[in-house]
Amino acid sequence: MRNQLEPLIFEISSPGREAFTLPELGVPEVQLPEGYTRQQLNLPEVSELDFVRHYTHLSQMNYSIDTVFYPLGSCTMKYNPKVNEKAAAIEGLSQVHPLQPESTVQGSLQLMYELQEALKEIAGFAAVSLQPAAGAHGEFAGVLIMRAYHESRGDSKRTKMLIPDSAHGTNPASTAMSGYTVVELPSDERGNVDLEALKQECDDTVVGLMLTNPNTLGLFEEHVLEVCETIHNCGGLIYGDGANLNALMGITRPGDLGIDVLHFNLHKTFSTPHGGGGPGSGPVGVTENLAPFLPGPIAAKDDDGYKLVLPEQSIGRMKAFYGNYGVFIRAYTYIRMMGPDGLRAASEMAVLNANYLKARVAPHFPVAVERTCMHEFVSHGDVPGTDIITLDVAKRLIDLGFHPPTIYFPLIVHDALMIEPTETESKETLDAFAVAMTRIAEEARTNPQVLHDAPHITPVRRLDEAQAARKPVLCYKG
Numbered sequence: 001m002r003n004q005l006e007p008l009i010f011e012i013s014s015p016g017r018e019a020f021t022l023p024e025l026g027v028p029e030v031q032l033p034e035g036y037t038r039q040q041l042n043l044p045e046v047s048e049l050d051f052v053r054h055y056t057h058l059s060q061m062n063y064s065i066d067t068v069f070y071p072l073g074s075c076t077m078k079y080n081p082k083v084n085e086k087a088a089a090i091e092g093l094s095q096v097h098p099l100q101p102e103s104t105v106q107g108s109l110q111l112m113y114e115l116q117e118a119l120k121e122i123a124g125f126a127a128v129s130l131q132p133a134a135g136a137h138g139e140f141a142g143v144l145i146m147r148a149y150h151e152s153r154g155d156s157k158r159t160k161m162l163i164p165d166s167a168h169g170t171n172p173a174s175t176a177m178s179g180y181t182v183v184e185l186p187s188d189e190r191g192n193v194d195l196e197a198l199k200q201e202c203d204d205t206v207v208g209l210m211l212t213n214p215n216t217l218g219l220f221e222e223h224v225l226e227v228c229e230t231i232h233n234c235g236g237l238i239y240g241d242g243a244n245l246n247a248l249m250g251i252t253r254p255g256d257l258g259i260d261v262l263h264f265n266l267h268k269t270f271s272t273p274h275g276g277g278g279p280g281s282g283p284v285g286v287t288e289n290l291a292p293f294l295p296g297p298i299a300a301k302d303d304d305g306y307k308l309v310l311p312e313q314s315i316g317r318m319k320a321f322y323g324n325y326g327v328f329i330r331a332y333t334y335i336r337m338m339g340p341d342g343l344r345a346a347s348e349m350a351v352l353n354a355n356y357l358k359a360r361v362a363p364h365f366p367v368a369v370e371r372t373c374m375h376e377f378v379s380h381g382d383v384p385g386t387d388i389i390t391l392d393v394a395k396r397l398i399d400l401g402f403h404p405p406t407i408y409f410p411l412i413v414h415d416a417l418m419i420e421p422t423e424t425e426s427k428e429t430l431d432a433f434a435v436a437m438t439r440i441a442e443e444a445r446t447n448p449q450v451l452h453d454a455p456h457i458t459p460v461r462r463l464d465e466a467q468a469a470r471k472p473v474l475c476y477k478g
């Protein structure tokens with residue numbers, strides 16, 4: 001492996017070097033028309049070996065789950081089994097055209113149908129649509145479904161959506177996009193929805209409540225039944241943010257807890273690769289009374305085989321064609337490989353791994369709410385008595401060979417370090433991470449400058465992260 005301390009040198013061009021050989025010309029040579037050719041092209045001139053090394057080094061600068069532990073809280077960066085990729089590459093699935101007649105793509109439709117059925121079973125719903133392209137897109141679909149439901153009953157005075165202050169930012173964003181008003185609910189000291197505050201907001205203007213369970217503190221909502229009942233009693237619906245389903249599979253089902261509509265993140269819970277912008281997939285599951293409003297088309301089955309149908313009062317399409325099909329194949333393969341017992345074992349192990357790591361990390365970085373956690377936990381990243389803050393800790397982890405956890409989220413913990421190990425990591429990896437965290441806590445007291453200056457091994461050090469995201473320089477200018 002390349003010595004990471006050595007900055008990657010971009011300027012390796014030397015006049016006259018070439019990395020290509022063109023085959024013999026198989027057609028007569030002609031002069032291209034005026035204006036179609038350029039004398040000067042400012043391209044680097046490198047040998048084939050320089051070229052190969054350049055791109056190989058670039059690829060080694062990527063962090064990925066295939067190279068390092070990636071405890072990015074809320075993102076469920078579990079291992080993506082390679083058999084999923086093998087399935088997604090099957091020509092009969094990857095080479096079909098979305099406009100082919102249904103009779104010629106029965107296998108593709110069967111896979112969609114069976115994936116819908118599996119998701120219904122796993123989360124306890126009556127119907128599922130695979131249309132939305134990501135979790136946030138599923139939320140938007142879910143809120144539109146809630147609106148269509150209220151409107152279908154002539155119930156037009158409902159305008160406010162209740163959202164706990166621990167929610168992911170996409171929840172209020174999806175609500176605002178749907179034209180509703182967001183009302184924030186505080187959390188109590190055990191990290192649950194504050195029931196008193198909830199009751200005060202409950203009236204006939206409530207559209208519903210968006211609940212994340214386990215919530216973003218990694219805690220199971222202890223009053224989930226009461227929260228759902230309170231909302232239902234005032235005529236509202238419960239939206240479930242299903243991003244944290246990795247803690248629940250085979251143990252309990254959101255539909256059984258009182259959730260009316262929920263999105264799945266196939267790219268989190270069901271092991272499909274993500275990061276760097278997708279593609280993801282955020283199917284929505286609903287109860288019987290919301291099924292007519294689902295976005296479509298969805299896959300259905302009758303005596304003639306499989307077909308695509310649009311539910312009667314559908315909110316319409318959320319996406320071109322049928323959703324992110326490549327993700328369906330991977331998630332379906334994962335579910336079939338794991339089976340019901342395997343999925344339950346995955347959730348149990350995800351919770352066990354998180355609690356083990358919490359026990360090892362908390363003596364140095366105390367948790368925000370001291371309770372048994374689910375599949376992730378939130379620690380305080382600022383080190384008391386020093387000037388070391390969460391950001392320094394996260395950057396130092398890069399030097400020590402780990403992807404940093406999620407930081408400064410959830411917003412209710414001002415110095416949050418949100419750690420999600422997932423079930424696919426070994427005890428050895430968790431121990432190595434705990435050792436790194438212990439070392440950082442020591443360095444905070446003995447050598448704080450090394451933390452302020454971290455990361456030391458990356459080609460660029462501390463970036464203006466907002467500018468880096470908003471104005472990325474993606475193209476070599478020579």
Ligand SMILES: *Cc1c(COP(=O)(O)O)cnc(C)c1O
Nearest residue numbers: 074134135136168170241243280
């Ligand atoms: C990831 C996540 C989302 C959004 O899902 P995307 O697929 O990234 O759009 C919503 N809520 C929670 C709690 C999440 O972790």
